[in-house]
Amino acid sequence: MEIDFKKSADGLIPVIIQDHQTLEVLMLGYMNQEAYDKTQAEKIVTFFSRSKNRLWTKGETSGNFLHVKEVYLDCDQDTILIKAKADGPTCHTGSRSCFATEHNQNFIFELENIIRDRYENPQEGSYINKMRQKGLNKIAQKVGEEGVEIVIAALAETEFDLVNEASDLVFHLLFLLREKNISLEKIAKNLESRHK
Structure with missing residues (x-):
């Protein structure tokens, strides 16, 4: 450069x-x-x-x-x-960013990091820790259950219910991807290549 x-x-x-x-x-x-x-x-x-x-x-x-x-x-x-x-907050005030943004619009990536941290630093009693002890089959089953629930919410429930079910599905999908050691970045690259 x-x-x-x-x-x-x-x-x-x-x-x-x-x-x-x-x-x-x-x-x-x-x-x-x-x-x-x-x-x-x-x-x-x-x-x-x-x-x-x-x-x-x-x-x-x-x-x-x-x-x-x-x-x-x-x-x-x-x-x-x-x-x-x-490594931590960027701003000297302790905020994530020096710009006073209301919230992190890409929280899904932050959630991926939180899940990764739970794997690296297991917390007794945490949901992720309990599900990991039940194994891959249970984690995958939970993604399936959430998928069905989002379909039901889309067809017969309120927007509030749909947003909540979609949030549950995304969380459990991220959890399953971490269990299989697959990152969102890998998914994004695959989507991009399929778009071309």
Whole structure:
């Protein structure tokens, strides 16, 4: 990538940080050449802090690092988009994003992460833990049950009921996919390839 750091007098260009799964915009910062090179070398986002007048690695005090997944340059070669995996809240206020969005519109990806975390860190008494102990057959059966319930809700119940049944189906489908070690990303890529 040929980044044009000389377009601004101070050699700083804007960098947009986006969650690599949900695509939610997490924050905006600035980089100079040195910050960009450090980010590329370490795969952890480092900015140039205008207030501190020095390089600043996001998470250096909080531990909430931003792990680089993908880097893109805009058409004018003076703005960077980084898709990253955040270790925790991105904003210094403790919020997920520095932008006061009402809610995460891509919560399904966050739910996938929550389910993955329950697998990696089982919690005694949790629904996922109890269902896992019953095995794959029970998890798959639950997806089937929820599928039938959504059909009934669509044909004979209220919108509220349909939304609730659809939510149950999506949750249990994500659960089944995790049990079979299949990610939403893999499903999305398959859908995209079938669309072409």
